[in-house]
Amino acid sequence: MTRLAIIDYGSGNVRSVQRALEAAANDHEIRLDVTLTDDPDRIRQADRIVLPGVGHFADCAAGLNARRGVGEALNEAVFRSRRPFLGVCVGMQLMATVGREDAETRGLGWIPGAVERIEPTPTLPVPHMGWNTLTDIKSHPVLANLGPEPHVYFVHSYAMKPEMPDHVMARCDYNGKFVAAVGRDNLFGTQFHPEKSQKAGQQLLANFLRWKP
Numbered sequence: 001m002t003r004l005a006i007i008d009y010g011s012g013n014v015r016s017v018q019r020a021l022e023a024a025a026n027d028h029e030i031r032l033d034v035t036l037t038d039d040p041d042r043i044r045q046a047d048r049i050v051l052p053g054v055g056h057f058a059d060c061a062a063g064l065n066a067r068r069g070v071g072e073a074l075n076e077a078v079f080r081s082r083r084p085f086l087g088v089c090v091g092m093q094l095m096a097t098v099g100r101e102d103a104e105t106r107g108l109g110w111i112p113g114a115v116e117r118i119e120p121t122p123t124l125p126v127p128h129m130g131w132n133t134l135t136d137i138k139s140h141p142v143l144a145n146l147g148p149e150p151h152v153y154f155v156h157s158y159a160m161k162p163e164m165p166d167h168v169m170a171r172c173d174y175n176g177k178f179v180a181a182v183g184r185d186n187l188f189g190t191q192f193h194p195e196k197s198q199k200a201g202q203q204l205l206a207n208f209l210r211w212k213p
Helices: 014-027 040-045 057-066 070-080 198-210
Strands: 002-007 032-037 048-051 085-088 096-099 111-117 128-133 151-156 158-162 168-173 177-184 187-190
Touching (some): 002 040, 032 040, 040 070, 048 070, 057 070, 096 158, 151 198, 158 177
Parallel strands (some): 002 032, 002 048, 048 085, 096 111
Antiparallel strands (some): 128 151, 168 177, 177 187
16 A cells, blocks of 8 residues: 655645545556545655645745745655655646745756746736646656657646756747646656646556655
């Protein structure tokens, strides 16, 4: 049985992420025990961790920082115990060094880089919302078997710009290419919402549940 902790820190999409992970586990015959939690002890005891997020970078960072002991538990679980970690949307953005939405806000600093605004055009408004195609996909277990030109669902106005190209796992094109997925060691993050990305999203979540970094 895989014990999965979804960090519950006031972000609005925890329930949809939970349902999608449970569906992916059921479809792929993975025994899964899911907990929505902001309890540091449960985070430390989890086999895998998911950090969802929707909305404003600074609000999400403040919500996470307000949960006493959660930041320390995350660092301990991810770096000392090397638990597989998945950040989703703003949860991925929080992995960066800094977010620049309105003002500079410190992130977790796990993927060196900044989260910056996507520039709109007259024909491509911001937020970037809807289906788009992943490109420049690197070979990675979490991205395996997504099919040719996988379509995934985005809702965002900001995107991460990692300092190290090796941390970029996939891109997408919207007024130029932006980073759609990042990864290093036992960390992975998606700017898109796998819980809203139907077949490709379910495959990615199942891949994460089976991933052995």
